[in-house]
Amino acid sequence: MSQSAFLTAQGLNVKLSGRAVLNDISLSLSSGHLVALVGPNGAGKTTLLRALAGLVPSTGAIGVGGNALASLSLRERARRFAYLPQGHIVHWPLPARDIVALGRYPHGATDPARLTPADTEAVKRAMQATDVVEFSERRVTELSGGERSRVALARVLAVEAPVILADEPTSSLDPRHQIDVMKSLRAAADKGVLVIVVTHDLGLAARFADTVLVLSDGRLVSQGAPVEALSEQVMAEVFRISAYRAEYQREAVIVPWAEIQGVP
């Protein structure tokens, strides 16, 4: 994996208001992989995502596509990382299409009403991939939670960046929409994008991810293929739970089952 690594971090440390949130994270991730980033609340998952995109100051070295992140301008970073934050916030009731078109902003498309043909195509592709074409003129505030999350995902896909960083894209969605979103991200990965997804849903992580990274207290404690990274020992030590493990239609099934009592 390391010879084709697209995104690397070496000795990454992040301090937020004096508190160490990430400690000495080193990782090396390849294009075309869907990576699930899991860990208990407060483990530093969101911070790691932000640090990789350069949205929070960090020490250590981050490399993306052979460039040091620190050497890239804001716009160059924006073209490499498409970032989907939690909550899909949109502060004004804008039409869905305009929101998706904001994904072209890093490419110089500052006005959704004046897109170049290439930008228009990218917006179309993204809206088709997430099946939001039918409400492209509707205001995002009028959409249901599931529809809004798909619009947010389309905005991220429209960047057509080599790396997608998605922070809990499936939280607060019904099961069907969770699968929808994960399938869209899986499809992006299959087209060669490196997709990193923060999630609390170990079942989705086990099923859809190529690689699982387990964070605990700001440290990377386990990584690898889902079944190995989420071993019984890791589940017990990090999450303090036991899980039901099986295989269904040749895919790994992990269902969190019972909490483990006692002091670790």
Next chain:
Amino acid sequence: MSIQNVMATADIAARRRPGVLAGLVVLVALLALVSLGIGPVRLSPVSVINALFGGGSDVQQVIVREIRLPRTILGFAIGAILGLSGAALQGLLRNPLASPSLFGAPQSAAFGAVLVIALGLADVRSYALPVAAISMAFASVFVLLAIAGRNAGLLILILAGLAISSLAGAATALVMNLSSNPFAVLEIAFWLLGSLEDRSFRHVMLALPFIVAGAVILLSQRNAFRVLSLGEETAQSLGVDVGRLRLLVITGVALGVGGAVAVSGTIGFIGLVAPHLMRPLIGHDPARLLVPSALTGSALLLSADIAVRIIPSTSDIKVGVLTSIIGVPFFLYLIRRERRALAGGVA
């Protein structure tokens, strides 16, 4: 619905905007003509146009070109920059209740100007006045945004704005309190009410460069406001330097509002009202609201300035008083409408 249909409806929506813009331009032009024609000597729009371009009697020319034109230009420019500043602040803070007057910017600018006058540092027509006003306006908006921090809710912004405008008001009162010259105090008190009366081209030259500079800065950032609709963090991830944007907006608002206050005193609530009047027509896109809000601000201030000349009264009504009397109930109405968001801010 096919993609073609979707793109077509987007085009239709885009086509309404030029119509609204053209309507606003015509409205502002008409109001400017009325404003030039109204006063002790009433002139018809036709004779105003004549006089403007060198026709009509000498008296008419003097009245229109030398006495009334500066007032009309200031009404247009100050209304525009107030509307633009309101729309820019609402875009920056993603908050429909943001406006220069609610943040204490004009009050602080007035304090800066009053300080200069009271200390006898400069006379009322020197550039020290707008510079002092701009500095204090900059300081007030800067402090407000620093206190509010990132992603501030409505309540924090409004409380901080209230505190800053109260402080600026108290500081102004203190300056007047300590001033030994009662005439200067009276002069300042009336000036603070906000007026465009008896302004000359000297005043226009004093304010206009700053207003234009402020407007250029704010308009240059218009597309960043749209990206900010997604929140600061996402905007940053899309390549918007949010820290720089904040500084530019503060600078633009301070230049515009400071320059305006230096010649007109405090004229409030136009920045709050103008974007709200435009949203039902133009939509909520903060980038597209800037120019229409500026034109609406012009129309509002020109109308208010015409109204104070028509309303019969024993002494002159100041235009700043009128805009506040209309603006405050509108603000209360907005609070009522935003009640849920405000309540949500507490939880």
